[in-house]
Amino acid sequence: MQQLELVQVPKIDDFYSMNYEKGEIHLRGVKGRAFVLPTQAWAALRVLLSKSFKDDAVPFMLQMGYAVGISFVMQVKKLEGKPGKLIKILLSIAKSSGWGQFSVEGDMDNGTELTVIAENCPFCHNESSPQLPVCYFLVGFVNGLIDYLYGKRHKANETEYRGMGQGACVVTIREIPVEIEEKL
Numbered sequence: 390m391q392q393l394e395l396v397q398v399p400k401i402d403d404f405y406s407m408n409y410e411k412g413e414i415h416l417r418g419v420k421g422r423a424f425v426l427p428t429q430a431w432a433a434l435r436v437l438l439s440k441s442f443k444d445d446a447v448p449f450m451l452q453m454g455y456a457v458g459i460s461f462v463m464q465v466k467k468l469e470g471k472p473g474k475l476i477k478i479l480l481s482i483a484k485s486s487g488w489g490q491f492s493v494e495g496d497m498d499n500g501t502e503l504t505v506i507a508e509n510c511p512f513c514h515n516e517s518s519p520q521l522p523v524c525y526f527l528v529g530f531v532n533g534l535i536d537y538l539y540g541k542r543h544k545a546n547e548t549e550y551r552g553m554g555q556g557a558c559v560v561t562i563r564e565i566p567v568e569i570e571e572k573l
């Protein structure tokens with residue numbers, strides 16, 4: 390006989406509390422305030438940045454993501470554990486923030502070669518012309534997160550893009566060897 394599994398499905402209240410009068414949303418786990426940004430607003434922001442700043446929009450969005458990636462690690466660095474364990478916590482935060490279902494493959498102990506698979510990526514959710522990767526914020530985010538988590542510099546690239554019909558946005562990360570880093 391098949392056993393009935395009682396799996397507790399997480400609810401939004403498990404992660405956030407809201408003070409409606411004050412218009413505040415609070416994160417339960419890391420005790421901070423948060424706000425909601427619709428993916429449509431994100432798409433509008435991305436399009437406008439590209440129109441206004443042309444080629445400069447890409448490094449700008451990468452840098453935005455990089456800063457946010459670092460801030461995420463700062464939140465969990467207070468918790469004890471090896472990078473592999475902290476990555477798992479970060480993936481859970483990403484999921485509970487509506488960032489999609491992230492998974493990481495590769496050497497999580499050293500972080501030399503990693504692949505981040507972002508299923509259901511919100512950063513290209515409203516992309517109307519899925520020709521080229523547009524998830525620069527995601528790439529910067531992953532880059533900042535991994536750099537800060539391992540204390541070394543890495544190069545992150547979007548190697549697969551959902552907009553091209555590949556199912557998930559995939560970011561590959563490679564550690565930059567010290568001798569190359571010195572020349573940068």
Ligand SMILES: [Zn+2]
Nearest residue numbers: 510513524558
């Ligand atoms: Zn994407």
